[in-house]
Amino acid sequence: MKNFEFYLPTKVFFGKKVLRQFPKEVSGIGKKALWVFGRGSIIRNGVYDQVKEVLKKANIEYIEFGGVKANPLLSKVLEGIKVAKEEKIDFILATGGGSVIDTAKAIACGVFAEEKIWDFYERKDSPTQALPIIAVPTIAGTGSELNNISVIVNDETKVKLSMNSPWIFPKLTFLDPTFTFTVPPDYTAYGAFDAFSHVFEVFISREYKKDCLTEDLMVALMKNLMKWSKAAMYDPTNYEARANLMWASSLALCGLPKAGMGKYRFFIHALEHTLSGVYDLPHGLGLAVITYAWMKVYKKNKLLHKFFEKVLNIKIEDKISVEMGIEVFENWLRDLRLLYTLKDLKLPQEDLEYLIDKAYHILTIWQVADEYSKEDVSKVFYTAYFGESKP
Incomplete structure (x- = not known):
């Protein structure tokens, strides 16, 4: 394995009713929160009332900041920064999916560098401080609750970019799988495929290609995501399915599944960010389309063959067995209603x-771009559009 550093300062509470520990744990973090959430799902499923109750028990004053959408916008981040500054907020509480948590992260560091916030995403600058962040996820997918990444769309340019910083790890994360019981089947699938993609892209592009512990972890995560995604879609209140899906999604992008793998490339994510930035396409759906196209274009990739063997249990011996691997993957996409x-x-x-x-x-x-040319991008996009390379 390659040398690596691993840092994960987030304290995690996992299981039923873990939000009860919120009042005790939030003590000392602050007395006034900016409560960031989405467009009403937490009100409909009752999570809003549960969070409101623990805020009251903890004697936390809060300002509600709702309306965050999927593929979160820079304009909403700037609005949140303004509110946080005016209200002298102590910490950010994010309740919702990855878009909500990513927005909270951007606000948390933007309070100290409003004029530079987009520079962080363009990799021109880096945060030097941030308000504490507490995450209460209500969907399994992005893993933002357990990582140092935030993804935002610039509404003016339609460019979707990510920021990485140790300052934006959530301080506390409360993972209650029952909060995901009401997630619709399509969004369950989108989230599951997003999590799968976080592991898959490392697996098929890593510098270190030998068998090792980290590879075994990646294999286990991908197998579990494939297994429990279908179970959660078709039996939404199955606690074991939701619990395994939630924990696997959190682990997928926390840093462990890339430890010791050296360089890797998020090529598929880069292409999908273009789609969801321009068309507001669900991220997981776009990833499924691009991943399937990538497999067709790069079917000779030796690490893809290793994926077929270790995750799909298909022995790769010739072109026919490779096509069989692609077909099995296609069937999973069909089960998740993501085959487009x-x-x-x-x-x-x-x-x-x-x-x-x-x-x-x-x-x-x-x-x-050092490893992929514009022609490579073109091949995958045309295959994603027509089902085959450029006609």
Whole structure:
């Protein structure tokens, strides 16, 4: 294995009714919170009332900041920064999915550097401090509750980028799988595939290719995500399914599944960020489309073959067995109702060259363009659109 550093300062509480520990744990963090959430789902499923109750028990004053949407916007972040400054907020409480937590992270560091906030995403600068963040996830997927990453869309340029900083690890995370019981089947699938992709992209692009403990961890995570995603979709109140899906999603991007793997490339994520930045497509859906296309284009990738063997239990001996691996993966996508082309999703064909340019720009910012050319991007996008390479 390669040398690595691993840092994870988040304290996690997992299981039923763990929110009861909130009043004790929040003591000393602050007395006034900016409570960030989405567009009403936490009110409908009762999580809003539960959080409100523990805030009251903890004697925490709070300002509600709702309305965060999927593929969260920079304009909403700037609005939140303004409120946090005016109200002299002590910490940020995020209740919702990854978009809510990512917005909370951006606000937390933006309070100290409002004018530089987008520079953090363009990798031109880095945060030097942030308000404490507490996460209460209500969907399994992004893993933002257990990592130092925030993804935001610039509404003006339609560019979707990520920021990494040790300052934005949540201080506390409360993972109650019952909070995900009401997540609809399609969003359960989107979240599960997002989590799967976080592991899969490391697995198929890593510098260290030998068998090792970290590889075994990645294999276990991918197998569990594939297993429990289907169970949770078709039996939404199955606690074991929701619990395993939630924990696997949290672990997928916490740093452990890449430990000792050396360099890796989030090529598929870069292409998908282009889609969800421009069209507001569900992130997990876009990832499924791009991943399936990537498999078709890069079917000779030796680490993809290793994925087929170790995760899908298909011995790769020839071209036929590779096609069998792709077919088994296709069947999983079909089970999750994620088997689409960009054409199926009615994205304009005339936008393809624009998307290719935009995706390559993201690859450049992420310093991935050294291994992928614009032609590589083009092959995957055209395959994602037509189901085959450029006609």
